[in-house]
Amino acid sequence: MSDPSLSPCPPVSTEAEIVSQLSGVGYSPARPLLHFARSVSLQHGWTVQELWWQIPGGFSHFTVDDRIAWVERQVAEAMEAEAGACRLVVGKSLGSLACGIAADRKIPAAWLTPILTIDHVAAALQRATEPVEALGQVVSRLDRFIGSLGRCGHPAVSARAGCSR
Template sequence: MGEGGPDRQAVIIPGGRGGPYSGLLAYASAVAARRGAKLELIWWTPPEDRPMVDNWPWVHDQVTSVVEKLPSSPTPVLIGKSLGSYGAGVAAARALPAVWLTPLLTMPACAEPLSRATEPFLLVGGTGDDYWDGALARELTPHVLEVADADHGMMVPGPLRGSGEVLGQVLTAIETFLDDVVWR
């Protein structure tokens, strides 16, 4: 286990490619698990009959079906990547805290529910990501990590060491948010 106890749970929501243990989510999951959170992993294959960015109703339904099956206590934190950030509507409707990695902020189906959220959430993105809007992120929440030149995978140009350093920044931001805001 880790720090914390049975009063912590996290729902891990994948992006459009890969599962809940791919890329940034693998590390974000480890952050929650090391704090004693029970992880609820969502596995999915998004519909291929429309562009991924148009899948918000499908994502909303997928996340809702998982959250509805969880016990009412403890309140889960949602942790999602990219396409999974369409789960922001679920977080807003159910007053759940969240961590959104490379959220689709340029899509109204993501940005609008974030504007209605009553619980704190962390937004992580890079200026090299077409779906990121740093000004909007800072309007929506005080909990923002924006990385110059990072793309949708939070990779930066140049030697890979730089992207490794970005990963460290992302993990520190998640740890701080969970420790100081969600599970203080």
């Protein structure tokens, strides 16, 4: 992988089942939610690819579309380095900007505190055809999202509010 802003696990054979873990801005894979998700994945024989963001200077001034493009580019490059072996995505906050990639590639996902205030994230979750778990802290936003899924009869997405760090 040529992009120095990522430091994923080394590529593995395409026979492995890989979980790609996408961190948050200030929430690395070493923090509890992703650490425990990694532990469970390893216990079940999965290989874990951790993406540790190296946030570029000026990122706080990026537009929402630029942030989405940056995250999607990082995630797509990491997945391509694994030759299509990614079978599950676990993402925290900033990582949820890659919901569209998981949906488009038909990869099941667990999103920990997804950024539901960004239309791109909510739309990607709604178009997912594989199982998706969305866990969030802000009950009112997640409840509205859950309600919208129920109204459209979406079978693949399960959402829960009240998750803590």
